Amino acid sequence: MRKLLRRTDIGIIIGCIFVFALFSLWNPEQWFNWSTISNIGQYTAILGLLAIGQTFVILIREIDLSVGSVYGIVGITFAGLENSNISVLVAFILAMLLALLIGLVNAVFVIRGKLSSMIVTLGGLFFYRGLVYVTTHGAITGVPQAARENWLAQLFGGHWLRIENGFLLLLLLGFLCAVTLYQTRFGNHLLALGGDPASAESQGVPVDRVRTLAFCLCSFFAGLSAIVTLTNEPETNVSLGTGMELESIAAVVVGGTLLTGGRGTILGTILGAFFFTAVRSEMIALGAPPSWYISFVGIALLVVVTINTLLAKRLKST
Amino acid sequence: MATTDGTTDSRQPLISIRNVCLSYGNFQALTDVSVDFYQGEMVGLVGDNGAGKTTLIRIISGIIPPTSGEVYFDGERITKFYPKKAIDLGLECIQQTIGICDNLSVGRNYFLGREPTKRFFGVPFLDKKKIRDASAKVVHDFGLRDTVDVDDEIALLSGGEKQTFKIARAVTFRNRVIIMDEPTNHLSVRERAHVNELAVQLKQQGLLVIYITHDIFQIHRIADRIVIMENGRKVTDVPRDAMSAEALEGIIRDGGRAPAKGPKPS
Numbered sequence: 001m002r003k004l005l006r007r008t009d010i011g012i013i014i015g016c017i018f019v020f021a022l023f024s025l026w027n028p029e030q031w032f033n034w035s036t037i038s039n040i041g042q043y044t045a046i047l048g049l050l051a052i053g054q055t056f057v058i059l060i061r062e063i064d065l066s067v068g069s070v071y072g073i074v075g076i077t078f079a080g081l082e083n084s085n086i087s088v089l090v091a092f093i094l095a096m097l098l099a100l101l102i103g104l105v106n107a108v109f110v111i112r113g114k115l116s117s118m119i120v121t122l123g124g125l126f127f128y129r130g131l132v133y134v135t136t137h138g139a140i141t142g143v144p145q146a147a148r149e150n151w152l153a154q155l156f157g158g159h160w161l162r163i164e165n166g167f168l169l170l171l172l173l174g175f176l177c178a179v180t181l182y183q184t185r186f187g188n189h190l191l192a193l194g195g196d197p198a199s200a201e202s203q204g205v206p207v208d209r210v211r212t213l214a215f216c217l218c219s220f221f222a223g224l225s226a227i228v229t230l231t232n233e234p235e236t237n238v239s240l241g242t243g244m245e246l247e248s249i250a251a252v253v254v255g256g257t258l259l260t261g262g263r264g265t266i267l268g269t270i271l272g273a274f275f276f277t278a279v280r281s282e283m284i285a286l287g288a289p290p291s292w293y294i295s296f297v298g299i300a301l302l303v304v305v306t307i308n309t310l311l312a313k314r315l316k317s318t
Numbered sequence: 319m320a321t322t323d324g325t326t327d328s329r330q331p332l333i334s335i336r337n338v339c340l341s342y343g344n345f346q347a348l349t350d351v352s353v354d355f356y357q358g359e360m361v362g363l364v365g366d367n368g369a370g371k372t373t374l375i376r377i378i379s380g381i382i383p384p385t386s387g388e389v390y391f392d393g394e395r396i397t398k399f400y401p402k403k404a405i406d407l408g409l410e411c412i413q414q415t416i417g418i419c420d421n422l423s424v425g426r427n428y429f430l431g432r433e434p435t436k437r438f439f440g441v442p443f444l445d446k447k448k449i450r451d452a453s454a455k456v457v458h459d460f461g462l463r464d465t466v467d468v469d470d471e472i473a474l475l476s477g478g479e480k481q482t483f484k485i486a487r488a489v490t491f492r493n494r495v496i497i498m499d500e501p502t503n504h505l506s507v508r509e510r511a512h513v514n515e516l517a518v519q520l521k522q523q524g525l526l527v528i529y530i531t532h533d534i535f536q537i538h539r540i541a542d543r544i545v546i547m548e549n550g551r552k553v554t555d556v557p558r559d560a561m562s563a564e565a566l567e568g569i570i571r572d573g574g575r576a577p578a579k580g581p582k583p584s
């Protein structure tokens with residue numbers, strides 16, 4: 001029991017159970033409707049993938065504010081390549097390489113330039129978003145129907161047994177990331193770096209390599225999230241992903257990962273994404289004005305972080 | 319090393335620092351420092367704040383390269399300075415504030431940077447059983463409480479236990495050099511005695527122990543040789559028996575102005 005309470009993600013586990021029970025009792029017809037479930041699954045996947053990437057970066061005491069713009073530029077690149085008759089596979093590979101490259105650039109500025117990741121990625125947020133505007137001239141592009149029927153596009157954007165593939169991908173990658181984080185050397189090095197960088201380095205942890213990988217993973221997941229979005233829902237526009245960086249950070253923090261690094265779980269992050277998505281969906285269903293959602297994110301963030309901090313203090317003193 | 323009379327010193331120094339200088343811009347942190355460290359001895363490195371003790375250690379542990387001068391390890395000249403290199407050579411620096419990650423378990427800290435893995439379908443996963451068993455054996459051999467579970471976060475240990483843990487880890491990974499940077503600060507009297515006892519045991523096992531401290535009386539009791547630094551220079555380098563702790567303290571208090579050079583070590 002003590003071990004369970006010690007989990008950093010205990011708050012969000014309880015929060016999700018609470019939200020699930022509340023909506024089941026309050027509005028069962030709407031809540032247990034298949035289209036609701038599949039919608040929540042899809043949007044949890046989009047936010048969850050972004051947030052998993054963000055988790056790696058936050059775990060090493062850094063932050064990535066560029067993920068919303070990376071999500072945008074990778075999505076626009078993928079859609080743009082689709083419209084110029086390039087095969088889906090090649091377009092996918094090029095778009096994901098772009099994502100990795102952006103992660104690498106972030107890492108180089110942070111490590112070699114010794115700059116704060118907040119500044120570097122804030123620069124990225126503006127730069128890549130601007131690039132989207134410049135290259136598209138503000139025109140709306142989408143993924144053409146023919147490309148959407150390609151096997152690879154179906155793999156990311158289709159569904160299986162009426163479950164959105166994006167959601168299945170989230171579960172699969174979430175599982176792999178959790179295993180990587182807690183059962184491999186890289187994961188141990190990442191946690192050590194987040195816990196105490198000087199100590200990690202003194203024991204021979206290749207800190208620069210771990211940092212670089214964390215930033216690359218973060219951009220990679222942002223790119224993947226964009227592909228999952230576009231192959232499922234081909235309409236897009238230049239503001240694709242705006243504000244997603246903050247939502248992804250909120251999901252990670254509500255999921256129990258500490259901004260001070262070194263502690264957190266992938267499960268918490270996925271539940272954090274589910275929590276926000278489920279509440280947004282339910283608020284729309286209940287006819288609440290959608291703008292309330294933003295205020296709700298703020299309140300939920302404060303409540304959960306306060307509870308987590310109090311729990312941590314109490315456990316420390318016992 | 320060949321000496322002037324043609325005979326060969328039977329003991330080659332494990333670490334040899336020759337004419338090392340280090341400057342940060344206009345600030346001269348180390349000036350022409352030459353000192354040898356031998357296997358199986360404990361050297362007390364003493365001096366006031368800003369004397370250059372820690373700077374010297376940072377060079378030895380590969381954190382910063384010297385501006386000029388040479389560093390030899392086991393007879394081989396070191397040309398590239400980076401922490402992993404020092405670790406690979408078997409050198410471990412034990413510092414008060416660095417060395418363990420509070421957010422990790424005792425076992426994970428024990429194997430940090432050297433995690434054993436077990437392949438499962440070709441993928442290397444952490445060998446948790448080995449981590450648990452090996453670290454449990456060591457922490458208990460070194461006299462940590464029986465109630466310490468290696469799966470617990472290391473933050474639960476006391477200051478002295480953490481120091482003991484770092485020493486235990488340094489020893490069991492077959493290191494050759496242990497540098498202790500003020501290891502007994504903030505420790506209780508009993509914990510301090512335990513750490514010093516461990517330091518002596520390390521020396522007796524044939525390791526080179528470089529012990530940095532402010533406390534000349536404490537180190538005079540256990541070290542074989544005392545090196546005093548002042549203003550980035552080595553001012554004294556004497557075998558323990560050559561000078562009393564009081565005389566050495568006088569040198570430190572006078573800013574190294576007393577006998578500029580003590581007798582050479584054997």
